[in-house]
Every structure is written in structure tokens, then in C-alpha cells.
Amino acid sequence: MLMLLASVLFAAWLAGYRSRMAMRHLGSHGQRQRLVSAVFASMREGVVVTDLEGRVRVVNSAFRSISGYAEEELLGHKLSMLKSGRHPSTFYSEMWSSLARDGFWQGEIWNRRKNGDLYAIWLTISTVPDASGAPYSYVGVLLDVSPLKQSERQLDYLAHHDVLTGLANRLMLLTRLQKVLRQSRQPEQGGALLFIDLDRFKHVNDSLGHPAGDELLCQVAVRFGECLRETDLLARFGGDEFVVLLEGVASANGAATVAEKLLQGLARSFLVCGGNEVIVGASIGIALYPRDGDSPDALIQHADSALYNAKSCGSNAYRFYAEAQTRAADERLAMEVALRRALDHDEFVLYYQPQVDARDGSLIGVEALVRWRSSQRGLVSPSRFIPLAEESGFIVALGDWVLRDACAQARAWLDEGVPLTRLAVNLSARQFRQPDLVERIRAMLDGNGLRPTLLELEITESVLMDVAGAMEKLGQLASIGVRIAIDDFGTGYSSFAYLKSIPFDVIKIDKSFVGDIGRDQASSRIVATIIQLGHGLDREVVAEGVETAEQRDFLLAAGCSSCQGYLFSPPFPARELDAWLRGEPY
Template sequence: MHTTQNIKAYWQKTLDITAKALSTDVCAFLLDAQQMMRYVACNEEIIDIDLRELQQITTPVINNIPLSELATNQVISITHKQKQYSIHLQPLVDDYGKQLGCFCAIYSKLLSKDFNLALINLTVDSLEHSLSKLHSQQQQYQSINLQNFIDAFSEHIWVKDLDGKYIVCNQSIEKAWNKKTGQIVGKMDHDLFDVETTKLFIETDNSAILARKPIVVSECEGTDPNNNRHWLETVKAPLIDNTNTIQGVIGITRNIGRHRQNEKQLLLAESVVENTIDGVLVTDRDGNITEVNSAFSNITGFEREEVIGQNPRILNSGKHDTEFFAKMWNTLLVKGKWHGEIWNKRKNGDIFLQAATINAVYGQDDTINFFVAVFSDISKQKINEQKLENLAYYDNLTQLPNRILLRSNLQVQVEHAATKQSQLAVIMFDIDFFKHINDSLGHEVGDKLLVEVGRRLSNISHDYCNVGRLSSDEFVLVLNDITQGDMVASRVNHIKSLIEQPFRFDDSSLIRITVSMGVSVFPHDSVNSENLLQNADTALHIAKQSGRNTVTFYDSAMTMNSVAHLKIQNALHEAIQEQHFHLVYQPKLSLSSGQLVGLEALIRWEHREYGFISPAEFIPIAEKTGLIHEIGLVVLRMACLQGKQWLDNGYHFGRIAVNVASIQFQRSNFIDNVAMILQETGMPASCLELEMTESCMMYEPEKVISDLKRLGDMGIQLSVDDFGTGYSSLSYLKKLPINVLKIDQSFVCDIPFDSHNTAIAKAIIVLGHALNLDIIAEGVETKEQAAFLLENGCDQAQGYYFSRPQLASTLTPLLTNSK
């Protein structure tokens, strides 16, 4: 009975350890040879109702498997009430292979394929022999003698007297030596073995007798009856009677292959720990360091000898308070594991960040024996993460928050303002004519300017606002906690004045700038962060349109204009693809003869949904979006095709004038495109005139002169449109290879009654003639205007007084035909 209690107690401890190791409940059953449950055990946490349920789950599975067909370490997975279980079955046999029963364990989770059964196998192996004895007791308590006892063991057991004669051996000896007991008992070593083996056995017998205690006399490889190789260990001990007199020698040879394997596993684990790049630190239950690996020394700078017996507090950086460590230890003691990041200190005093995992190691009595910490130095990793975060969320030049972070921060600030029921203002601004600074002073100076603007914004950002850079010279400020309406205007003006303070870099002269600002206010203009940004952008656009160097507050009408702008922009793409544009032509007449000298091609657009859209409305949008390049080529091609058709039919029209936008002329391939269209359409260059504004001539003067000369060499007539509205100098004007000056209609509309316009018109006519240029006036609408221009020597005119723009089909009959 005492043996049975020991088995049960050992079994119970094994199940508790297994349950903790696998983080699951474990219930085990002992079945007899008839598959009847004889004993049930489970880990401590399982309550009676759960134990009964586990028995009910296991019983039908066991009943369906004949014990004789049971494989070693058979694992069966089942599902019960939508929960998954694993059942582990292990047959129990005695030393003679006789079926004793079955060991069965059920786990309240699925076991993986690589699940290590070593712990349970150890239990089964340890219990197997004892259960064999219990089984014998259950067989009507049949008599037990020494022979029965030693035959119950798989180890080789024998006893010799002092003369070296074998007096007893077990059945394992019979199998190993391939001899019957009668052939061994009563014999001596020289009767059974060769001379060398006999000499070795006698020497080891004498060693055990002299030692008067058990000693290991040999370890060697051997083979079992199935010719499987294994490691054997032989232990010999003196047989001492009650009078302390040695009566002989007891010998036991056992298979230590499993122990050898465990040693290999321990050596392998030790090698892994020693060679891992992670630091490993082991302490006893009191927190005293008992072992570290080489990576620990590499990371911390402390050698093993310096830390053994010390407390891990020698690594304390001082960056964590007592509450941090209290929470860490509480988690460790309750859950048995803690994972997190700790700032520690190296031996040289450097502070470093480590990612650490600390595990408690429990003994069989469920008390903590050791703590094992595994950690790695993540200082460089954190630096790289910060660099990546900086690249992702901060502008590389100014180190201000970029668009992504700014939008995220703005969302938080909007929610905060809504909670506090306060106002918030979004200010978007850019530097007026920043491109001119880059072009004239260089991009390096431009970058320095942006950095300095960012620095000035950073200096004020901690007071009452947050800042960010969206792109190039475009910045955003968010004013927080606005409680009064007039606070916005005063703060905006203050910020504007700070930004516009003169800049000086190195020994260069002062740089002065102005900025244009657009402002939207929460919640007046929107309660949505994205809309606030969009509204501020709209207001900024209006500020720049209004002449720059100003602050514009958003109102809803701006959005309506923006929507209309977007509609036209989208419709322009479709109009280009679907060829929805058409041309009208306004005649140009000689004032002296009244004869037709040319036509100006004017674009018209009739939209199927929006109706007629004025060029004054869609041309500026086309210029801003870059669509003017495609539209300009479309107009040029249509005009050339029409001109070629008229010429082929014998109609004379002088020259067809086509307007060229400034940004269109600045394109490097513009002249090549003109030449290509002339070639493709067959239109003579001498019948084409290109009209360009004064602003078109101001961009890169030397290049402009070169390009105009190329066009003139092709035979194209060149004219300056809207003359008098720009800022061209006379010295520059006389260098241009142009043919015609066109007086803008703004100077024509009030003559001869407005003295200023009259004087300007006269001056342009005189100036043009002095430069050997023809003069044409546009927008002539009255007889008096035409008379004044003729009287003052103007060469040509066009306008409603002479003819409105007309379709080609309407105009054709009015042209002179030579056929």
C-alpha cells in the first residue's frame, strides 16, 4: 500500500508540472488489462465537475481501441462541444512484455506534431516497473522472492560471492549473455568469458570491495537482443550483511542511452545559450545572478566573474521609477513571464535600450527556483525606427511635420476644440515669387530661406500654434484655443510680420520677402479637418489672385467658384479629346484703303450641358492646369487647315493670326510643333501670324530673341498683342524681331474723348513707326475711334465697328476669289 501511495504522489506532481509546462489542463487515467479505469489523477486546477466531463470524453475513445492493438505514444485529436482535445495513450508492459494495462492522458488543447512527450514518457517509464509489482500484488498476493524481484527489472542484475562465483542473476542476464540461469549460477568469470574480460571483471569486483560503496566501473556501447545499439553503464557495489561484513559483489548493468541523450540535449542547450547573440541572465529565487552568457558580457561590458552573486540592479540606469519595477515583478510573479523594454546601463556608464523577456522557472513543489532573462540591445534599432519615422512624418529640409503628420495632428486638434467648444484657425501660406529667388540667387539660398522660415515657425509653434510644411514654399499653421473672434486676425498679422523680417545668409545682402495667406476657422467654415485645409488653400489661392502679400479669410463663395473651376477643368479634358472647340475669325482691315489684310482666329466652346463658355473664363483655367499647350496646338492646326482650304479654293485672306500663350511659347518644343503643323497642313508660313503678349517676351530675353528669329526666318509674321499693358523697355523692344504692335482695346475704348488714352494711343503709333513696325488697334467699336486712329497714322484696325468674329462658312463669301 505504501508503494501505491508513493506512485500516486509522484504521478500527481508530474501532472502539475506538465500542466504548467504546456499551459493547459491535464487529466490521466490508469487502465488495467481489461481496459477498466483503476486510478484517475489531474492537475490541481481542475475541479470535480471538469474531471467528470474529461472522463466522459475519454471513455468512448478508449473503448474503441483494443488494448492489444495500441501503438506506442498514440495521440488522438477529438472535438467535444466545439472545443478541441488531445488524448495520449501509452501501453504498459512488464519486463517480459506482458500487457499490464494502459496509461491515458487527455489535454484540453490540440498538441502540435513536434510536441515533446519526454516528460510523460519519463513518468511512464518510472511507473512501469512499480506498476508491475502492484500488478503482482493484485494477482492474489502471490509469493515474492529475490528472484522474482530482480526478474522484474530490465537492467542486468547479478550477485557474486567473495570467491567470484555467481549465486544469482535475473532474466535480463539470460537474454544478454544468451545463457540459461543454470549455465551461469555456480560458475565463475573464467568459465563464461575470455581471459581479458575475466581479468577486467575481477579487477572491477575488487575495486568495489575496496571502495565499500557503489562505483561505476564501465560505460560502453552494446547491442540488445534485437541488435539495436545502445550505451550501457555497469555499477558494482559490495554486498554487506547486518554485521557490516562484505559477503560478495552486486552488479547492475543498465541502458543509459536516454541519459546520454539528455546530456547531449543539455550540452546542445548550453551551446545555443552561449553562442546566441542575445544576452542571457539567470538568477536564483532571491534575484542573485547565478549565470550569464558571453553575449551578456558583450552587451553590458561586465565579465561573468564580476556579476556572479550580484543583483541585476548593477545594470539600473535610473530612468525607471519604482512603480515600473513593481509592475514588472507583479506581472512576473502572477503570470510567470514579463516582456517589455528596459533602459539599462553598461559598465562604462552608457545608457542603452534593451528588449527583455523574463521567465520564472518553477520546481516540482510549484515554487520558483530561478528567473531567466533573455535580452537584446535595441538601441540602434530604435534609432533606425526614429529615422524612418522622421522620414515618414517630417519634412527632410525644415524638420517640420509633413503633410501626413500635419493632417493627423489637425484631426486631433479639431476633436479637442470641439470638446472644449473653442475655435481653431488653419493658416496656409506661401512665399510670394519664391521661384524668382531660386532662379536669381540659386536653390541653395532658396533652401536656406525655407529652413529659416521653418525655424521662425518652430519658435512660435509651442506658444499657441502647431506648424507644418506641405510642399516647396507652402506652410501651414494651426492656431489653438481661440476664444475671441479678433484673436485670429491679430495672431495672423503677428505671424506674418515675424516671417517677413529680413533674412541674411553669410555675408550676402538682406533678402526681403512677402507672404500670401489663406485662413479658415473652425467651426465657422467647417467642422471637418480635411475641409478646413481645403478651405484655407482656396483662400490662399484667392489671396494670390488678389495681388499677393495679403491675408484672405475663407468664405463659402470661394468654394462655389472652386467647384465651377473644377467643372470647367474636367470639361476641358473632354473637349480636347472629343474636339468640341471651333474657331471664328475677325477681319483686320487697312484703315487707309478699307481692304481686308488678315484675320484673327478666335476659339469658341459650346458645351452640351453648360452652354457657351467664354474664352475669358476657360483660358485662364487652361493656363493654370497646363492644358493650354494642347489647346494652343489644336487652335493652330484648325486655323492652318482652314487657311489651306481657302487657298486651295482661290480665296485670299492676307494672314491668319493665332494667339500664343506665354507658357505655351516657353515650351522648348513649341517652334518644332509650329513647323510640324505647317508641314502637315500644307499652310504657307507667309500666311501665318503669331500674336504674343508683352509678358511672353519677358522670360529669358536672349532665348526669346533667338526663338522669335527662328519663327521669323520661317516666314511667319510676329506681333506683340495688348501692347502698353506690360512692362517691356524700349531698349529691349527694339531688339525683338517683330513686325506688328497691337494697341490694346483698353486704350481704344474711350478715345478720342479720354485725354490719357488718346495720348497713349498716339505715343504707341509714333513709337511703332519709329521702330519700322506696323500698328493695329483692336476693339474699335465707333466711327469716331476709327477716324482718330486713321488721322494719327494707325495702319490697321479690327473690332465690332468693322465686323464681329464670324464662322468660316459665313466669312468665305466675303473673301476675294482669284479663280
């Protein structure tokens, strides 16, 4: 704006200079008068001449256009009639003092048009002396800067609001949060920050398209707004994440009440894109200030940590931040870094657990199980690092390593004359979704000279939830001869429909059922039913987690002879398994 004003003032000076030069060449006084009048009338800047008391003596057409008043409505009246009421009386006192002292004043001033609208001008006032040098009148030159002000307001709005929903954006949230944290040093002056993440939003985007997702976000924003006070700040943090800043809510109960209202607001379905009905839930993490953080970054981080905890509890849940969550999050981050480094430092090793015929103890096959011998943590339980690997996506790289190493070991055993007929390897859902999975597996088998029927891929029931996609991929694997086992059967998405339609070879009974044989009648009946189901589908059934003779005998009586568990053998490193196969001490 300053550059624009500078250019305007320069243009006005240049015009004045040129007019003075022109008047030197005009002979008569009348000609000079006509020229001055023409310049005065044609100027785009408003010009007003007043007496020393501020009464209007002369105005040009630009001034009349800007103010909205006709000439007869201005002449003889004081310019104070244009006052907006936005400036204190001291503002005008200082302006008149400057004129009296310096003969000049310049600045931004707000006036009111005839229709009542407020407008901003950049005003330059100069004192005009008479022949004796005494002040005679004032000349004001003004530029209407309302369009610039409007542009500034629009830019400011765009800088602080989300374009899609019209809510506050991240910048406005951080600015407001910084302000309230400075003012809230005592718990009773505090409030709460609620970090909200929509559940199942990605499914809406993927199935109905991004326009439907955008429409849903706008409707969610309206629903959330209906649950809040006017003083609460609702911001879109990004994607499908929202943040609510509650001021003056010092208790956990108050924040919990708001969280419950927000979740309840999502209970009704939404209609998007011409009537498509969708349902979404949300997870909410809550951090209280100043207790849980005295800076915006800390408070947001802690609310996000609580959100992560809420999501682990399922949809439509809220959780408060606890300091232990930060320690757990730090440990999780450190372990994730160490996990990725472990692959480069050869800290992973494969153990193999035999699968046997329980009738005579003969070897059927082996299952490859990954173990982590961390240089800093020692032997890390798979229950700790496998879920983390799956969440972070590292399971794909780790799974590829397991497949390569297991295939190489199978080749070595076959070369040594070990009667290996089955190599079982777990395949994660993320690996299963890799578009080039079949090609990579074929390359690993060909590279080690292994028959495809030797490899048995164990998948969990969750992989089968996308039945159409699963059928296509499983069909491709079956076409090259790879065997498929449904692992942990009975603990996930069990459906007779997919059992009839998908290609698979083996059902593995989860150890949680096998472990309760003889102690819980329901588990025993479930095991017997799964065995009957497998036989009815002409599929092999393998029981895992067999640890007692009683469990073995029950399984044999029910018709399941393929077993795996500590009763027969624990998992071994490859070298120790060699000794076990030969019946040697290990």
C-alpha cells in the same frame, strides 16, 4: 523584435539542451560544475540569481556589463536598486503575483544603469524549487533591447518628420489633425489650419540649383518656427508647401495675426550657397476648425482653396476660406474637364474679325478668335475659358488646333479668290515656350501651301520678359518669314530696351485705351504716344476695339489707319465672313 526574441530564446534552449547532453558524458561532478560555470560566464544574455526577497546571489559578466555595476556592488543588494521609475507600483505587484502563481514571468521592463541612463530589457524570470519543491530562488535571464528601442525611435522619427527640414511631415500633421478635430466639437475649442505656398521658389531652383533651394527651405522653416508658439505644429507638406496647425486660436483675428507674422518673417532676404541673396514671398490660405471642416481631408482641401484665392491676389497675401470658394473650385474643375472634352467633340469654332484700312474700309487682314459652343453651357465667353486653359496647360493643345484650323481656312479663302493678305492668330506664352514651335508652324504653313508672310502671330508683352529666350525664338520665326505683332501693347511689361532689340512688325494698341478716347485725356495721350513710337520704330500700328466714329477720326488724325473693331465689323464665323467680304447680307 518578437522574431529576434524568439530566436534568442530558442538559442538559449538549444544551448541548454546541448549542455545537458554533454554532461551525461561527463563522469565527475567537478567536471559538470566547471562546464556549468563556463556556460554561465560566456552567455551573451544577462543572468542573475536572487533569493526570494530579490537579493542578488549570483550574476554573470553580461549582466554586469548591461547594468554598469561591478559584482561586489550587486551581491547582497535587492534588484530594486535598478528601478527606472517608469513603471507604476502595480506593474511590480503583478510581476510578483505571476511568479507566486505560475513560477514564471516574462515581459519588457525598463531599468536604470549605474550612470543613470535608462535601458529596456526583455526579462524572463523563473522560480527555482528546492529538494522539497518549495520555492528556493529566482533566476532571471535578460536581453538588452535598448538598441532595438533606439532603432524603433529612429524609424518612428523618420516616419513622422521631413528629412530635409526636420519639421513634421504630412503623416504627423494628419495624425495630429485627426486628434484635435476629435477634441474640438465646439467653435470655442477650435483652431486654424494655415496652408502656405512659397512664391518665386521655382526661380531659385532653376537659377541657383536644387542645393540652394534645399538650403532656402531649411532657412524658411527656421524663420517660420520663430513666429510660432511651442504648441503650434509646423509641417512641411511637400515641395515648397508648409502647413501650420494652430490649436486654441478660435477667432479669425488670431489666425490673421499669425499669418501676418509669417509673411513678415519672409520680408528679410536669405543668403544661400555661399552668399547668394534671394527674396521669396508666400501666399497663405486659412481654414478654421471645426467651422470649415470636421475631417483632415476637408480642412486641408478648404485651406488649399483659400490658398488658391490668395495666390490670385499676388504675392504676400492671405485669404480665409469661404464656402463660395468650394463652389467656384468645383465649377472650375468641371469646366476644365468639359474644356478638354470639347476639343474631342468639335465644340470649338473660329470666328474671324476683319482688320481694315479706316480711310476707305478696305480689307487688310483677319484675326482668328476661338469660341466655345458648349453642348451643356451654350456659348462660353473667352474671358471665362481662356484663363483656365492657360492655367491648366490646355492652351497648348487648343492653340495648335486654332493654328491648324485657321491655316486650313486661309487656304480655302485663297482658293476662292478672297484677297487675304494677313491672318492674325494669338499665341499664348505657353505655346511660345514650346521647343518645337517653329517646326510645327512651318509644317502647318507648308501643309496648306501658305506663304509665311501671310501669318501674323500675336504675342503679349509678358512673353518678352525673358528677353534672351524671346529674341532667339522670334528670330527663328522671322527667319522663315512669319510676322510678329505685340498684342495689348501698353498693358504689360513695356520697355523701350526690348522694342529696340527684338524683331517684330506690328504694335496693337489695347482696346482699353482706344475705348477711352474722347472720354479720358490720359488714354488719348497714351494712344497718340504709342502711334508715334510705332512710326519712330518704322513699325505698323493697329488699333483694336474701335467702336465709334469719334475714335476712328482721332486715330486717323494721329496717323493710325489700321483698325479693328465693331465699328467696321464684329467677329464672324468663316461662312458669314464670306458674305461680308462680298458685301452681301449676313
